[in-house]
Amino acid sequence: MTVQDIPLNDGTTIPQLGFGVFQIDPAETQAAVEKALEVGYRHLDTAKIYRNEGGVGAALAASGLDRDDVFVTTKLWNSNQGYDSTLAAFDASMDRLGLEVLDLYLIHWPTPEKDLFVDTWKAFEKLKADGRVRSIGVSNFRVQDLQRLLDEGLTVPSVNQIELHPALTQDALRAFHAEHDIATEAWSPLAQGAVLDEQAVLDAADAHDATPGQVVLAWHLAQGNIVFPKSVTPERIESNFGATDVSLSDDEIAAISSINRDERVGPDPSTLN
Template sequence: MSSVPDITLNNGVTMPQLGFGVFQVPEEETEAAVTTALEAGYRSIDTAAVYGNEAGVGRAVAASGLRREELFVTTKLWNEQQGYDSALAAFDASLSRLGLDYVDLYLIHWPTPARDRYPDTWRAFEKLLADGRVRAIGVSNFQPAHLQRLIDHFGVVPAVNQIELHPGLQQKELREFHARHGIVTEAWSPLAQGALLTEETITRIAERHGRTPAQVVLRWHLQLGNVVIPKSVTPERIRQNIEVFDFALSDEDIDAITALDRGMRTGPDPDTFN
């Protein structure tokens, strides 16, 4: 079983560098997928209120027999629930669906700049952190200007920014901002929803290492220092995606994959998505 290294967040909490994402996994398939992941050695599970599958995650966690402190559970606040009071109520609802006493990481899902509610939402997040109901707080899809506003006006710097990130969209400027401010970069859609797995550069490197293209891309992320949360409902792929800690890419491999950057978004633009 693969041993996943931990990343230390800016408040001293540690999270596994590789976790299991359940975006677009139907509720009725979530419990089985998460159970497979936990059996394969994953200890970090990433869900969100809008995914509609928090309850499935909770059932798998409850049935796993693992101690709660062995697991790292992330969920996210959806856009319509932003605001101070509504965020606190939404957190209670997420916690109830998950069947947990606390979550390890709670994220604002999108900045939705036209609504301009994320500063009030962040106040609620700081309260949840101070009350011990979450171990760390962060954001998702925030751009440098959104992050700077939180840093300038609040006491707690986001521990994590979860962003679309893969070889086709590498977000160098945003990652450099994170590094300067002690914010961990977490990649959603780390495989570009499979769009890059037939790229000749990646397939050639995979062949040379005797690995799958997905394993090569995940290894690229890990060597850059990103946290990754690949998603699959296929047991074999779930297992393959965690078997990435017993090989390393060369500097030449890293450079070749880094050359694939072309600003290719598979999801919305955070500056205009409201």
């Protein structure tokens, strides 16, 4: 099983399949991440608000893996937006992770009513210029939020991490990403399981002797999305990694894409403030 590296617009690369720790209990995080690293995952995605950066860092330290072999992402929480508070929050996250340099730092939500993400992004640019983070990006940004950064003449984000799955294909936003060389990361890639019983998914699972979860992850991979399913179950952690062995046909990809109904399972970035 081989995980592809996706090139980013700043010259770095990111493993396309990773392991996410959203909603994993802090007490269970280290064991889950250690299992993921044992299986072969080399991309870890956490956030301050998940309260488990410490477990991710502990697992990484216990793994014995070379630091440069594992790609680590964390995110700035909404209450920490603003120039100076961003720099302080970054230091705190790095202390919890036990790292000197971060691979990717994301603004977690645009929080449009607060209107702080431009100043926040300037702090991100400083962290990158100082060599403390290799790549900077955003999460849950809409087209108008990304355009605002471009209009301000600021660095184009390397990635935008968005809710994305067969029931919410985000075609217009993904087209904007492609136009500006912004990589698309998908959170809630399985729609919290809501798309696993769709007929197009079940048909492809039967055809490839795969699980529905593997099929949906393979759908993401085939479209170039960066994806990081989460689980605390060792068998599921291994099964998800097996998605790299599932090669869907164009017809199967189109059938799964046709599930789209613009249906979210998470918050709307237009209203989350």
